[in-house]
Amino acid sequence: MKVSLQSEITLYPLSIRKDKKHYIVEEPISGDFFELPEIGVDAIKRLEQGEELVSIEHALKSSYPDEEVDIVDFVKQLLELGLVQEVDGMLVKKEQSKSTSRSGGFLWIPQSLGRLFFNRAMNKIYMLLLIANIIILILNPELFPHYKDIFLFDSMVLNILMYLSISLVLILIHEFGHILAIRSHDLPAKLSIGNRLIFIVFETDLTQAWKLDPKKRNTLYLAGISFEQVILFISFGIMLLFPDASIIGILGIIVLDIFIKFIYQCCFYMKTDVYYVVENITGCYNLMEDGRIYLNSLFKNRRKNGGNYKEIFQNEWNVIRLYSVFYIVGVVLTLILAVMYFVPQLYYTYTTIYLNLLGADDRAAFWDAIAFSVMTIFMLFLLVFVARKQKHEN
Incomplete structure (x- = not known):
């Protein structure tokens, strides 16, 4: 158009x-959220007041002399974001949003239950x-998980x-933590399935968290880890108080799974819960x-824009450099x-399967090896299916 x-x-209506540095703009009908600087918000407010584009451009150039102002280009960006309803009286076709709507999203869970836990x-x-x-x-290094803990x-x-069942239950508990946390603010959430690296994971859509202040959003992001710490503390307690209990093997798998996932949360080259915090x-x-x-600029001889990334990132320069360290x-x-x-787990598993x-x-061992091989092929097909589905959606 x-x-x-x-x-x-x-x-x-917007x-x-x-927010901390800029502004969060919500389009309430679709539930979409966008981050805009002050000049963009100023332009939107003037558009809402019915000012002409020529008048808005002159006013912005006067108020923000250091900024490059092109109101026509800005309106085109608003069009792409789906924030424009009409242009010259003509209705703009709006694509259906994928955001969580108020008609769904675990609204059957009462807000009081969420507040009980968060x-x-x-x-x-x-x-x-x-x-x-x-x-x-630290005080009980014998509790440190070993790779053979999954072989009961x-x-x-x-x-x-056994491992997949326990891991699935822990994943659901983790995601239920996110759901309860966002329901404590009477906001909806949506649970979906996806993959990261070679792992199939459940993911809770916390888009509606942008309605909250940054400090409150952190609670939502850390909710899953919070629930895991409760389970881990209980597991450690039982293992220390009842070392000969029959469920020690299962507790070992629980500790191993939570430990690996906690370390995985610190891998900032993926968008984990800790990354969002x-x-x-x-x-x-x-x-x-x-x-x-x-990071890419560090390995290129010819950098874009003359390599002046400090000027490009401006106030975020030190944060980006520090993040790059944690990325590595x-x-x-x-x-x-x-x-x-x-x-070691893969080597031990497939060496055993080969010998069987x-x-x-x-x-019995032979047919067990056959059944395990079939399960492996099925999991690989499932992983490929999920990866293709995600690629198609993106």
């Missing part, structure tokens, strides 16, 4: 709230449990089914993208997890 300085623009007192308890779990692990049975099929605290909502640009640390942590857990396939005398 053509836009000029003489165009008359009508926007959808909700604007000041309030000021409980948030402090979750933090104390995290500290307590770290101290317990001689049957590899039973081992993988860091992004939220700093107010740099393109931290990963800007961090990658900075996250990659190293992933490699450490692979060396300590994933590679050759051992014709033990028919």
Whole structure:
């Protein structure tokens, strides 16, 4: 749709709230959220008041002499974002939003239940449990998870089914923490399935969290980890008080799974819960993208814009450099997890399967190996399906 300085623009009703550095703009009908600087918000308010584009451009150039102002280009960006309702009296076709609507999103969970688990007192308890779990692990190194903790049975099929079942339950508890946290603010959430690296994961859409202040958003992002710390503390307690209990093997798998996922949360080259907390605290909502640009610039002889990235990132320069360090640390942590857990587990598993396939005398072990091989092929097909589905949606 053509836009000029003489165009008359009508926007959808917008909700604007000041954030740490810029402003969060919500289009309430679709539930979409956008971050805009002050000059953009000023332009929107003038558009809502019915000012002409020529008048708005002159006013912005006067109020923001250091900014490059092109009101026509700005309106085109608003069109792309789906914030423009009419141009010269003509209705703009709006694509259906994928955001969570108020008609769904676990609204059957009462707000009071969410507040029971997430309030000021409980948030402090979750933090104390995290500290307590770290101290317990330091004082009792024998509780440190080992890669063989998942091998409770001689049957590899039973081992993988046990591990997947426990991991699935823990994932659902983690995501239910997010859901309860956002319901404590009477906001909706949506649960979906996806994948990160080679893992199939459930993901809670916390888009509606942008309605909240940054400090409150952190509670939502850390809710899953908070629930895991409760489970971990209980597991450590039972393992220390009842070392000969019959469920010690299962508790070992629980500890291993939560430990790996906690380390995984610190891998900032992916958008994990902890990453969103860091992004939220700093107010740099393109931290990963800007961090990658900075890291790429370090390995290029010819940098864009003459290599003057400090000027491009402006006030976010120091944050982006620090994030880049943690980005690299996250990659190293992933490699450490692979060396300590994933590679030894895969080697032990498939060495055992190979020997069982050759051992014709033990028919039970042979058929167990066949069944495990079929399960492996099925999981690979499922992973490819989910990856393609995500690629198609994006």
